[in-house]
Amino acid sequence: MASILLPLLLLLSATSTSCLLITPNSSLLSPNRTFALGFFSPNHNNNNASHTHWYLSIYYASLPIRTLVWVANRDSPLLSSSPTASISKSGRLAAGDPPVWLSGNTLPASSAILLDSGNLLLLSPSGDVVWESFRSPSDTWLPGMAVDRRRPIVSWRSPFDPSPGPFSLRLLPGEFELAFEGKVAYWSSGKWTGDRFAGVPEMTVPYIYEFRFEDPFGPGASFSYSVAPELAEEAGIESPALSRIVVESSGQLMQYTWSPQAASWRAYWSRPESGCGVYGRCGRLGICAPEADRTCHCPRGFQPTDPSAWSSGDFSGGCSTGDEDDQCSDDRFEEIGTMDLDIAADGTVLGASRGSCEEICRRNCSCFGLIYDSGTRLCRNLYGDAYNLRNGMDLQILLLRVPAIGVAEKPKHKWKKKAIVIGAISGFLAILSLASILAFISRRRIQTRRELKKSEEDAAAFSNVMVFSYKELCAATQGFSDKLGHGSFGAVFRGELADSTPVAVKRPERAGGDREFLAEVRTIGSVHHVNLVRLRGFCCEGQHRLLVYDLMPLGSLSAHLGSGAEPPLPWSVRLRIAIGTARAVAYLHEGCRDCIIHCDIKPENILLDKDFTPKVSDFGMAKLIGREISRVVTTMRGTWGYVAPEWISGTAITPKADVYSYGMTLLEILAGKRNAETAAAEKDTWVCFPAWAAQKIIEGDVAAVVDSSMEETGGYDPEEATRVGRVAVWCIQEEEAARPAMGTVVKMLEGTVAAAPPPPPRLLQALMASGESFPRAGIVSGGDESDSAGSGRIVEAKSEG
Incomplete structure (x- = not known):
């Protein structure tokens, strides 16, 4: 050296x-x-x-x-x-x-x-x-710095405290990983392939990364990277002058590049892409909410263990009740809502009622709460430490143990407690004396109470989602007389609420019980983004199952594409729709507490408000996966022509399946053509359309692909069109690892990340060469009318080998 x-x-x-x-x-x-x-x-x-x-x-x-x-x-x-x-x-x-x-x-x-x-x-x-x-090293990895297995890069404690924090980046044989307190790993770069890490496709830009990996799988491994501005100059690309990789105090690994024009640092990529994907981000019993003003907050009845550190951005101390009294037998339970969490110690599974579960928990001061499943009516007591609290999508309700209100004053009010007990016994005896006369009325009353309690639980699950009665929605839609659309999902009707708000009321016709319906409501009701359709409420009364959405006056994107679309969409509107849709899908993948795979991205499921702002809709086929799960095996669903190749082959899917569907949709936005329409008009032409369009884009002839009708609206920006075309081709790569994450797609469309020329999609080229047909969009979907309400045309089919 x-x-x-x-x-x-x-x-x-x-x-x-x-x-x-x-x-x-x-x-x-x-x-x-x-x-x-x-x-x-x-x-x-x-x-x-x-x-x-x-x-x-x-x-x-x-x-x-x-x-x-x-x-x-x-x-x-x-x-x-x-x-x-x-x-x-x-x-x-x-x-x-x-x-x-x-x-x-x-x-x-x-x-x-x-x-x-x-x-x-x-x-x-x-x-x-x-x-x-x-x-x-401390928290920053600079170009030329060799990271080895003995020296991890450790985060700051908070944005204002450089002392070592709980998050670290360490080198393992052939890969990197992020870990919490050196024990719990919550992200991996994937194995070194010889020119990149499998889990970080962004680390392939040649003018930023020149890799050196000494003995990648050996005990003396070290890894470094360097910036090569001369390669950018050869390609005619402005290279970032400065670059750094940081383990942030939030636990995220961030790559920054300096922008001289903006005089600021720009985030090039991050892992995990959501702050709530970081293990222990909010400490013990802290709730992570990425869309809130402050990422972490404490449950009701709790406060930050270290308020000073919490206010400075250090949430690692978590939350507590602030009560150190060992007398816990009188503790009460605060219902937090439907929550997922990671338990650092074993819990006890009990086939008991909620009341029995609470009583058993009270007997052991180390039991900090319980999970109650309102579907199975079973509960589970919780012991040890709990991290990563986040809103759940199932029927499991979290209850945390908090000190009973007024415990310290209990001796002064013993007479009140005795009076209550005596009154309760007297009332109970009175009821027993009348039981033989009022048996029938009592049974009916119990049934009514159960239905009322269930409705209250449903309404309490989401403070921003209303529970409507069937009578209310029947009046709002004038007896379901004005039908907006119908497909395999069911029918959608125009309606108007009592406050004159126009809505679209969807009546699902897919088979499924209350649990499936409420799970779908919780999925839609728990996500909030400007480019996602808003669920106003639902009805679950008797046999009636209804969903109430904001009405989208301009209908779906599919109605504005193709030869029948009049007038043609201007380029600025198309670009706004493309970026807005990408942001919505990126939020589902990276911004929610749990990753949501939409499974059916297509123009029919992209709705437009009066300003042409896109709203992604229909989560009926969506698949929820935990942050700790990279793949999920599920029945093939979606629409032919937009379904990713790995799904057709029966392989477990990742969020990259949505990226493929988005890429196909992006080609349609660029070309102004519907795949099925083109197939009907020109025999076998659609078989080659994606491959033909991709080839033209790779050759630099984007003008051959762009919708020529835009000449009537002032034309288009060639540079932006080239960028959009390249992004579309990157998204429809056969190998899912080659497709960018949706967060990167957004940055490429916005121009903050360069969209390099993509390779040709091999599967589409093979189909074009063989002359085999590619399943047409719209044929399997089964819908015959445009859905302008809140859902697109849905298909769910099992793979047949």
Whole structure:
């Protein structure tokens, strides 16, 4: 190492120093002034300097935003009003006097040098490197830094606290993984394939990544990457001048590139793509809600264990009741709602009623709550620690144990409790004396109460979803007289609520009981995005099952594509629809507490409001998978022509199945053609349409694919059309690993991530060469009228080998 760096060190000897002294008013600069070594304080206040925490750090010297890449004394801030750093008499870099931190070199150093890579070197009198900051990383991975299996990259505790946090990136044989407190792994990069990591397809841009992997599967493995601007210049692409990969205090691994035009850092990719995919993000019993103003919040009856840390963005301490009393027999249970959670200790499964389950839990102070399944009427007591609370999609209700209200005043009110008990006994005896006379009335009353309780539970599941009576919806639709559409999903009717709000009322006709219907309601009701259709409410009364949506006045996208669409959609509207739809699907995949695979993305299921804002609809075929599950085996569903190849072959699917369907839809938006329509008009032409369009786009002839009718609306932007075409072809790749994630699709469509020329989709090329037909969209879907309400035409079919 020293022999390699010696010529460089001699060349840069003018920037090294043997009398190093760093203060808050001085720093050590790299030769090109890219980086600086100096003091940083996250809470610096000139009026109260005596309470300032100082850290010796390396940061970008030439940027208007102070961005740290390395911190020396992470565990031990300097509290002095005039901190210093220098090379001590023992030849080690020291922060503070007396030092609170010392570099780990065993041989003495006489000088220091900071390279333009951001690497701080300590040199011996003979010029040998005896220590370097790249070998002691903090939270940032810079180009040229070799990460090995012995030195993980560890997050900050919070955005304002650089002390080591609970999240770390570590190198395993052939792959990376993110871990919580060094124990629980919650994300993996996938295995090294020789030119990339299988789980991060974004790490293939040649002008950002030149990889070096030393012995990838051996014990001495190390991995590094570097930026190659010259490759970008050859391709005519503006290369980012600066790049860094950070383990954020949120637990996400983020790649940033610097944009000189915007004078800001831009997130290039992140894993996990949702903050709620991070294990332990909100600590013990904290609830993660990515769409809320604050990602983490505490359940009712709980508060942050460390309010100060919580307010600064450090949620790792989680939530507690704040009560340390060991007398727990009088505790009550707070119903939190339908929740999923990860249990760090075994729970006890009990075939008992909710009341029995609560009583057993009260007897053991280590039982912190229970899960009650309102469908099976069974409950499960919970012990140990619970992390990653998030809204669930099933019928399991979480109840957490909290101190009983007024327990401390219990002795003063014993007479009240006795009076209540006596009254209850008297009432019970009175009821028994009349039981023989009122048996029939009592049975009817119990049945009514059960139905009422069930309705109340359904209404309480979502505060923003209303429970309608059948009579209300019958009046709103004037007896279901104005039908908007009908397909295999059932019928949709126009309606108007009592407050004059126009709605679309969907009457599903698919087979399924109450549990399936309510599960669908919970799926739709738990997602909120500007580009997802809004569920206003539902009816589950007797045999009536109805869903109430906002009415979309412009109907579905399918009605605006093809030869019969008048007038043609302008390019700006098409691009808005494409990006809005991508954002909606990305939210389902990456922004929800659990990943939702829509399973039927197509123009019929993209509704348009009066401003042509797209709203993705119909979650009847959606599949919910946990963040810990990468694939799911499910019956093939969707619409022929949009179904991903792996699904047809019977392989377990991932969210990339939606990416394929979106890519086919994006081609239709670009070309203005419906696949089935083209097949009917030109014999066997549709068989080749996606492959033909992909080939034209790859060749750079996007104009041959773009809808020519847009000339009537002012034409289109060639650069944007090329970008859209390339994204579509990337999405319809046969190998799902080659398809980008929907979050990346959004960035490519917006232009923040370059859309490189894609390879030809091999399966479509094979179909074109063989002359075999590709199943047509619309034929299997079975619908005969446009759905302008809240759902598209649905098909569900079993794969036949």
